[in-house]
Structure formats: C-alpha cells, structure tokens
Amino acid sequence: MAEVILEKWQQAVSTVNIGATRADGGSRSHVVKVGGESTLPFLFSEGSLPNRPVIAFELCDIVPADWPQELASAYGAGFGDPLSWAQKCVKEYQAKILCLRLQGAHPDFGNKSAEEEAGLISALLKKVDVPLIILGCGDDAKDNLVLPAVCQAAKGERCLIGEAVQDNYKTLVASVLADGHNIIAQSPIDINIAKQLNILISDMGLALEKIVINPTIGALGYGLEYAYSIMERSRLAALAGDKTMACPFIAYVGQEAWRAKEARAEAGQGIIWEMLTATALIQAGADILVMRHPLAVEKANNYIEELMRTNGV
Amino acid sequence: MALSGLDIYKLLPKTNCRECGFVTCLAFAMALAKKSISIDKCPYLTPEAKKALEESSLPPIKLVTLGTGENKLEVGNESVMFRHEEKFHHPCGLGFIIEDSLKDAEIKERLERINKLKFERVGQALNVSLAAIRQNGEAKRFREAVKLAADNTNLALALMSSDLAAIRPALELIKERRPLIYSAAKDNLAEMAKLAKEFKAALVVSAPELEALSGLAKELSNQGVNDLILEIGKKSISARIWDLTQQRRQALKKSIRSLGYPSLVVVDEKDPYEETIQAATYISKYAGIVLIKGIEPWQALSLLTLRQNIYTDPQKPLQIEPNLYAVGQANEKSPVLVTTNFSLTYYTVLGEVEASKVPAYVISVDTEGMSVLTAWAAEKFTPEKITEALNKFGVKDKVSRTRLIIPGYVAVLSGDLEDKSGWQILVGPKEASGIPSFLKNL
Ligand code: SF4
Numbered sequence: 001m002a003e004v005i006l007e008k009w010q011q012a013v014s015t016v017n018i019g020a021t022r023a024d025g026g027s028r029s030h031v032v033k034v035g036g037e038s039t040l041p042f043l044f045s046e047g048s049l050p051n052r053p054v055i056a057f058e059l060c061d062i063v064p065a066d067w068p069q070e071l072a073s074a075y076g077a078g079f080g081d082p083l084s085w086a087q088k089c090v091k092e093y094q095a096k097i098l099c100l101r102l103q104g105a106h107p108d109f110g111n112k113s114a115e116e117e118a119g120l121i122s123a124l125l126k127k128v129d130v131p132l133i134i135l136g137c138g139d140d141a142k143d144n145l146v147l148p149a150v151c152q153a154a155k156g157e158r159c160l161i162g163e164a165v166q167d168n169y170k171t172l173v174a175s176v177l178a179d180g181h182n183i184i185a186q187s188p189i190d191i192n193i194a195k196q197l198n199i200l201i202s203d204m205g206l207a208l209e210k211i212v213i214n215p216t217i218g219a220l221g222y223g224l225e226y227a228y229s230i231m232e233r234s235r236l237a238a239l240a241g242d243k244t245m246a247c248p249f250i251a252y253v254g255q256e257a258w259r260a261k262e263a264r265a266e267a268g269q270g271i272i273w274e275m276l277t278a279t280a281l282i283q284a285g286a287d288i289l290v291m292r293h294p295l296a297v298e299k300a301n302n303y304i305e306e307l308m309r310t311n312g313v
Numbered sequence: 314m315a316l317s318g319l320d321i322y323k324l325l326p327k328t329n330c331r332e333c334g335f336v337t338c339l340a341f342a343m344a345l346a347k348k349s350i351s352i353d354k355c356p357y358l359t360p361e362a363k364k365a366l367e368e369s370s371l372p373p374i375k376l377v378t379l380g381t382g383e384n385k386l387e388v389g390n391e392s393v394m395f396r397h398e399e400k401f402h403h404p405c406g407l408g409f410i411i412e413d414s415l416k417d418a419e420i421k422e423r424l425e426r427i428n429k430l431k432f433e434r435v436g437q438a439l440n441v442s443l444a445a446i447r448q449n450g451e452a453k454r455f456r457e458a459v460k461l462a463a464d465n466t467n468l469a470l471a472l473m474s475s476d477l478a479a480i481r482p483a484l485e486l487i488k489e490r491r492p493l494i495y496s497a498a499k500d501n502l503a504e505m506a507k508l509a510k511e512f513k514a515a516l517v518v519s520a521p522e523l524e525a526l527s528g529l530a531k532e533l534s535n536q537g538v539n540d541l542i543l544e545i546g547k548k549s550i551s552a553r554i555w556d557l558t559q560q561r562r563q564a565l566k567k568s569i570r571s572l573g574y575p576s577l578v579v580v581d582e583k584d585p586y587e588e589t590i591q592a593a594t595y596i597s598k599y600a601g602i603v604l605i606k607g608i609e610p611w612q613a614l615s616l617l618t619l620r621q622n623i624y625t626d627p628q629k630p631l632q633i634e635p636n637l638y639a640v641g642q643a644n645e646k647s648p649v650l651v652t653t654n655f656s657l658t659y660y661t662v663l664g665e666v667e668a669s670k671v672p673a674y675v676i677s678v679d680t681e682g683m684s685v686l687t688a689w690a691a692e693k694f695t696p697e698k699i700t701e702a703l704n705k706f707g708v709k710d711k712v713s714r715t716r717l718i719i720p721g722y723v724a725v726l727s728g729d730l731e732d733k734s735g736w737q738i739l740v741g742p743k744e745a746s747g748i749p750s751f752l753k754n755l
Contacts, residue, residue: 005562005566045555223657229397232395269615275586276590279590307550
C-alpha cells in the first residue's frame with residue numbers, strides 16, 4: 001500500500017450559532033453550534049468535525065393534522081399543547097434544541113393570528129431555555145405576516161427561522177436581520193437554486209454564516225437517494241472552496257419518514273424508518289435533523305455520540 | 314486504472330513493424346486504449362509491458378462471485394467514490410450469522426425465517442444474500458450446522474471459522490456451492506489459501522489495519538488466490554468509515570491492486586436498532602458484504618430499502634413501462650387516473666388505488682422516469698403528452714365515460730388538457746394517500 005490518501009480541502013463549512021445566552025444578550029442556557037466541518041462526514045483522519053450533528057425535537061402549535069397515533073401516544077397528554085409538549089421534550093428527553101412548526105397559522109388549520117403566534121413564542125421562551133428553530137406554516141402570504149411578529153417576539157434569542165424560498169425570501173430576511181436570528185434557505189433538491197438563494201440572501205446583508213440550507217429530503221424508500229447525493233455534491237463543492245455552498249444542512253427527517261407507507265403499516269416500523277432515514281442523511285452530511293419519535297431520537301443520538309468518539313478502538 | 318493511448322505507446326517497441334495490422338505502434342496503442350483490439354496482436358511485447366497492460370485493463374476493484382444459480386451474489390467492480398459520479402454497481406450483500414451452538418431446531422427455524430426475508434418495492438425484488446455459520450465449539454458440530462444450512466437454504470453460504478480441521482469437512486459438504494470462507498489471517502494464510510484454491514471458494518482475509526491487510530492480500534494473490542474479500546478488525550464506526558473510504562480511494566485513485574477487492578463488515582451489536590443503524594452506515598459507505606445477527610423482517614426490509622436507494626443509478630431513475638394498467642376488476646364504468654412512469658410515483662399511486670378497493674385504470678405517461686412535479690417542470694407531463702398517452706393506449710375504448718383524474722399538484726393543466734384531449738378533467742388529491750377517500754367519494 002502506498003501512502004494514505006488525504007484530500008486537500010480548501011475551506012470548512014461555516015459554523016452557525018443557534019441560541020443566545022445571557023452573555024450574548026439572550027436568555028438561553030446554551031448555544032447550539034452546527035457546521036464547521038473541514039472534511040466529509042466522520043473522516044477525522046482528514047479534517048476536523050468540531051460540532052456534532054444535532055437532533056431537534058419537532059413540535060407543533062396545534063394538534064398536528066398528519067401525525068399518526070403512534071406519535072401522539074408517545075407524547076401523551078402534552079401532545080398538541082406546545083408549552084407542555086416542549087417541556088416534556090426538554091425535561092424527559094433531554095432535548096438540546098426544539099423545532100416549533102406554526103402549523104396553526106395556516107388558513108386551513110385554524111388561521112391563528114400573528115399576535116397569537118408571537119405570544120406563543122414569548123411564552124415558550126419563558127417555559128424552556130433551549131435554543132429554538134421556528135418554522136412558518138408554509139402559506140407564503142400568511143408566513144409573511146406571522147414570521148416578522150415571531151422574529152420580533154424572540155428578538156436577540158438568535159433562533160433559526162424558516163423558511164426562505166426563491167420567490168419569497170425578502171420579508172423573512174429583513175426580519176431575521178433586524179432581530180438577530182439565523183435563517184433556513186430551502187432549495188428543492190437543486191444545487192443551483194441553493195447557491196442563488198444564498199447569494200440573494202447575503203446580498204440583503206445577512207451573512208452566509210447565518211444561513212442553514214434545507215436541501216429538502218425524501219424518506220427511506222421515497223427518494224432518499226436524491227437528497228443523499230445532492231448533499232454529497234453540495235458538501236464537496238463547499239469543501240472545494242465554494243463559499244455560497246458552505247452552509248450546514250437541516251433535514252426534516254420526521255416529517256418525511258412518517259409519511260412513508262411502511263412507517264404507518266406496522267407499529268414500530270415508523271421508528272425504524274425515521275431512524276434509518278436519519279442514519280443515511282447523517283452520513284451524507286446533515287447537521288440538524290428534525291425528528292419526531294423519542295425512541296428514534298434516542299437511537300440517533302447514541303449513534304452520533306458513537307460516531308464522534310474519534311479515537312475509539 | 315485505465316492507461317491512455319500515450320501511456321500504452323510508451324510500453325510498445327516503437328518499431329512500427331506493422332505486424333499488428335496497424336501502420337504505427339502509436340495507432341495500435343490508440344486502438345488498445347479504446348479496447349477495440351487485443352494486446353496479443355503485437356508479437357514483440359516484452360513480458361513486463363504485457364503484464365502492465367493486462368493489469369491496467371482489470372477493473373480497479375475485483376468482481377467476486379459467491380453462491381450459485383439464482384442466489385448468486387456478485388460484489389465489487391465499483392468505479393466511483395460517490396454515487397452521483399456514475400453509480401454504485403453491485404449492491405452490498407446482506408447476510409446473517411447463525412451460531413452453531415444453537416440447537417438443530419433453532420438453526421432450522423432461523424434459516425426458515427431468513428428464507429422468508431423477501432420483499433418487493435417499486436417493482437424490484439429485494440433479497441437477502443447469505444447465511445453465515447459461525448463455529449463456537451467442536452469441528453463435528455460445525456459440520457452438522459453447515460449441513461443443516463446446506464439442506465435448508467439456497468442462499469450463498471459463509472463458513473465462519475479459523476479452525477482448519479473444521480473448515481475442510483464443512484467445505485467437502487458444500488463444495489458445489491461456491492461458499493465464502495471467513496477468514497484467513499496472518500497466522501493461517503498458507504493453509505487457507507490452499508483450501509480456497511482446492512474448493513474454489515472465495516476467501517475473506519482479515520487484518521487489524523489496512524497496511525497489513527494490503528500485505529496479506531498481496532501474498533494471497535501471489536499464491537494464486539484472487540477471489541478475496543477484505544476485512545479490517547473491530548473498530549469504532551468512524552474508524553471503519555475511514556478505512557473503507559481509504560481502501561476505496563487506494564484502489565480507485567492509486568490503482569493499488571492489493572486493496573482492489575470488495576470489503577466485508579461484521580456488525581457485532583446486540584441492540585437490534587443499533588445493529589440496523591450500523592449496518593445501514595456500512596451499506597452507505599462502501600461495504601460489499603455486511604453480516605448481522607438480527608433476522609427481524611423490519612431490519613431486513615429497512616436495510617434492503619436503503620441498499621436499493623443507494624445503488625439506484627442516479628442517471629436512470631427506476632421506471633416502469635408507460636401503459637394503461639387495470640387495477641382490480643376494472644370495467645367500462647371504472648375511473649381513470651393518470652400519473653408518471655417514475656416507479657416510485659406509479660407504485661405509490663397503485664398501492665393507494667388498490668387500498669381503496671375501487672377498481673380503476675391507471676395510465677402511466679412516459680415522463681422518462683420523472684416524478685409528477687419534476688416532469689411538469691421539465692415539460693414531460695404536459696396536456697400534449699397526456700393526450701398522446703390517452704390515444705396511444707386506446708383508453709376511450711375501455712371506458713364509457715371520458716373523465717380523467719389528474720394529480721392535484723398539476724391542477725393548472727386542467728383547462729388546457731380538457732381542450733386538447735376532449736376529456737373531462739377532475740383534479741385529484743395532491744398526495745397519493747388521499748386517493749382512497751377520493752375514489753370512494755367519487
Ligand atoms: S506489431 Fe507491435 S511493434 Fe509492430 S507495429 Fe504493431 S505495435 Fe508496433
């Protein structure tokens with residue numbers, strides 16, 4: 001055998017800081033750092049991976065429309081009540097970061113007002129002290145009303161807010177910029193859109209170091225391979241020196257996995273579907289995985305810990 | 314690594330004697346580079362040049378075959394580090410370790426359960442590959458367990474033992490089945506090589522580090538054993554990923570022959586979830602064979618699904634033949650749905666139509682394997698294309714009512730499609746999961 005082959009990468013993925021402690025002007029108990037890799041997933045002999053991939057528990061401001069019973073019963077009484085649901089994740093499951101989806105703002109799911117959602121965020125920030133990811137309802141017009149109010153309610157807490165899309169990013173970028181948050185930029189399995197959108201966002205003055213890419217994923221058996229390869233290609237481009245691609249990835253693992261037919265076919269199978277979707281995407285370079293079932297989260301967390309044991313035998 | 318025409322030219326006599334049928338050595342070299350002629354045509358090649366040329370035309374990672382007939386497993390022949398660069402060629406084999414210390418009835422039961430691990434997804438059969446018998450005690454017991462396996466499964470077999478006195482009699486039993494021997498190591502190399510040759514078996518060679526492994530593989534190859542599979546001893550997951558990555562880099566980028574073989578990983582993990590997660594990791598990262606102990610159907614289904622995803626050709630998404638498909642006892646009163654010919658889309662729709670218990674027709678339009686939205690964006694799922702499919706498959710002659718259900722995501726096509734096709738258009742649900750209630754309330 002010849003010498004060990006080491007790739008000479010040009011740059012590292014940027015590090016995004018989510019959450020602000022008192023020292024940074026916020027009220028979180030800790031900061032979650034994501035990104036920063038200077039090599040491909042877990043090749044510690046070649047570069048550094050200073051921050052472990054993190055798992056965010058997904059919650060909803062209402063009883064979520066499309067979650068199966070298996071998930072509802074995993075959370076028990078707090079399911080659908082965001083404050084006690086959040087507390088359960090933090091207290092019982094040691095969640096280090098939460099991802100709240102404001103589905104209730106959607107015109108079809110209750111049409112909650114911007115004030116209501118902003119009020120919820122203020123209450124949630126008091127209830128739990130972990131960093132937050134906050135997602136709109138997916139209706140562009142409504143999100144443009146709700147998310148600015150939400151950003152303001154969480155001013156200085158350095159949340160991660162989503163999502164900016166190619167034809168609707170300006171309102172969100174402006175709010176995120178004004179209130180000191182980070183942003184999620186969504187690009188449906190397309191590297192060029194991801195680049196363009198990141199450039200558009202940074203042109204508005206939000207630093208690339210404040211952007212997390214959502215490459216949009218498919219679950220195991222449902223197009224997982226597209227996301228897997230898009231993430232590998234994007235990460236290779238980032239490591240090779242493309243600044244506009246050097247952002248961490250977020251993957252909505254729970255959302256996709258629990259849609260799979262197999263996940264709903266048999267009790268227990270959804271957990272495995274969520275777990276293996278996460279496994280593959282962790283190996284493709286995912287930095288934040290938004291997940292739903294506590295057992296799938298626990299197993300994925302153990303796996304990540306094992307992966308980060310660099311000098312293990 | 315393939316040599317260029319100029320690289321080959323440097324190895325030729327450069328006398329332009331024309332005996333090969335080419336005017337110059339350079340012309341012959343160019344033909345060789347294109348693989349359109351055999352090197353034997355030049356009678357003046359030095360033995361060294363010949364060896365170099367032969368080696369350069371070998372694939373960088375050898376294709377190794379185990380088992381026979383329908384249950385043959387081929388691994389190796391990989392050519393890229395990342396699937397998007399071309400594709401991963403030979404899906405990783407998934408095998409199950411069975412301890413010979415189990416009672417006969419338990420071994421039989423396990424084999425029966427392993428035989429049943431067969432699934433179908435998006436029109437492809439998903440199968441497991443290997444039954445691996447592991448020795449825990451006496452040679453005699455090992456032979457009995459191998460006999461049980463041979464009699465109760467057609468899967469390829471692996472013999473897990475380093476006890477030469479146990480392996481030989483076991484090999485005698487299954488010599489026709491092209492088994493895998495696990496494993497040769499530094500201290501039994503010569504004996505294992507002899508057995509592998511004698512029984513035409515593939516051989517796993519193990520070492521604690523890549524460097525040592527490379528040395529052992531080279532020695533085996535010098536002894537004429539070339540159907541090798543490489544294994545690095547127990548390490549942390551990340552250390553293994555590094556070794557598997559490094560091994561493939563050495564084989565592909567530096568043409569290191571002694572590492573140009575498929576690799577094998579034994580997952581030794583009691584918790585079935587963690588076992589599955591680790592196996593999934595190695596399926597994604599370059600393993601040719603993964604052996605686990607767990608035989609739960611959910612483990613096999615999820616791992617084989619992952620394997621299918623990773624080994625799908627990125628340039629050629631799985632497609633089905635564009636056609637009109639009848640679901641259930643479809644008749645002239647049945648509804649007609651249209652979708653694309655991307656397998657995943659089609660089978661998802663098909664599954665939901667079946668679940669609705671409403672007999673129906675499903676048209677798959679030739680969208681070159683693209684999903685609904687992608688095809689729509691790429692203009693492969695247009696009013697013209699859909700109209701063409703309606704005519705081509707003679708859908709009018711099958712049903713009395715010309716009413717077509719289109720996917721909710723392409724509702725915008727309605728007006729145009731109605732004009733072009735003359736059919737009444739009904740916008741169906743966006744997600745396939747909405748189909749059953751949609752059809753029932755039609
Ligand atoms: S036979 Fe060999 S030496 Fe003669 S021209 Fe052909 S390549 Fe050259």
